Amino acid sequence: MRIDVMTLFPAMFEGVFSSSILGKAKDKGLVELNTINFRDYTKDKHNSVDDYPYGGGGGMVLKPEPLFEAVESLTDSVKTEAMPRVILMCPQGEKFTQKKAEELSKESHLIFVCGHYEGYDERIREFLVTDELSIGDYVLTGGELPAMVVIDSVARLLPGVLGNETSAVTDSFSTGLLEYPQYTRPVSFRGMDVPDILLSGHHLNIETWRRKQSFLRTLERRPDMLEGLELSKEQMKWKQE
Numbered sequence: 001m002r003i004d005v006m007t008l009f010p011a012m013f014e015g016v017f018s019s020s021i022l023g024k025a026k027d028k029g030l031v032e033l034n035t036i037n038f039r040d041y042t043k044d045k046h047n048s049v050d051d052y053p054y055g056g057g058g059g060m061v062l063k064p065e066p067l068f069e070a071v072e073s074l075t076d077s078v079k080t081e082a083m084p085r086v087i088l089m090c091p092q093g094e095k096f097t098q099k100k101a102e103e104l105s106k107e108s109h110l111i112f113v114c115g116h117y118e119g120y121d122e123r124i125r126e127f128l129v130t131d132e133l134s135i136g137d138y139v140l141t142g143g144e145l146p147a148m149v150v151i152d153s154v155a156r157l158l159p160g161v162l163g164n165e166t167s168a169v170t171d172s173f174s175t176g177l178l179e180y181p182q183y184t185r186p187v188s189f190r191g192m193d194v195p196d197i198l199l200s201g202h203h204l205n206i207e208t209w210r211r212k213q214s215f216l217r218t219l220e221r222r223p224d225m226l227e228g229l230e231l232s233k234e235q236m237k238w239k240q241e
């Protein structure tokens with residue numbers, strides 16, 4: 001997968017794109033990560049990327065030209081079979097979820113648009129962008145941190161990135177439920193013991209215990225995730241306990 005990020009602050013991505021799992025994935029060639037400073041696509045002597053809003057009002061609005069030309073410089077140079085997804089990170093966007101991460105992980109080329117200032121010229125939304133995503137109902141200083149969140153969530157799903165393919169499958173939300181409790185050595189820590197079931201070696205019983213724990217944890221912490229779902233017989237039993 002190729003990921004390009006349109007930003008006025010490329011340095012913000014240096015750590016994310018060079019360290020830990022994303023850095024390793026980049027080194028293994030599993031994902032190509034680039035930043036493009038769309039200020040480089042301005043043509044006026046002040047390199048303006050924003051301007052005052054028509055109709056007045058406070059704040060500045062990102063101009064369409066630099067972003068259109070920056071994105072088009074990519075799509076013209078990268079003759080991909082399919083047009084890339086151009087993703088605008090903004091509070092008005094669709095709420096980002098694990099399901100959306102799984103959908104985006106199937107794409108070959110993603111372009112993220114990270115804005116600052118008060119907003120974007122509407123023509124960017126109407127004619128350049130394919131998706132608008134929000135990581136939550138709050139306002140940040142820009143789209144860079146949300147883009148990092150989405151990139152991390154998508155890239156970890158790419159084959160070979162995590163190394164242990166199964167771990168992404170059992171993560172919270174991937175199963176539709178929150179993840180079950182995890183334990184590792186020591187078997188007893190300050191009097192807090194690992195549940196006996198996990199030491200039993202009885203894999204079927206362990207699987208059942210984990211399914212139950214996932215269901216009960218979801219029921220307790222995120223009942224909204226169960227709304228509209230038809231509970232299985234075992235889930236109904238656990239719910240009644």
Ligand SMILES: NC(=S)c1ccno1
Binds near residue numbers: 134136143
């Ligand atoms: N909530 C999101 S994605 C955002 C972007 C900029 N400010 O908030």
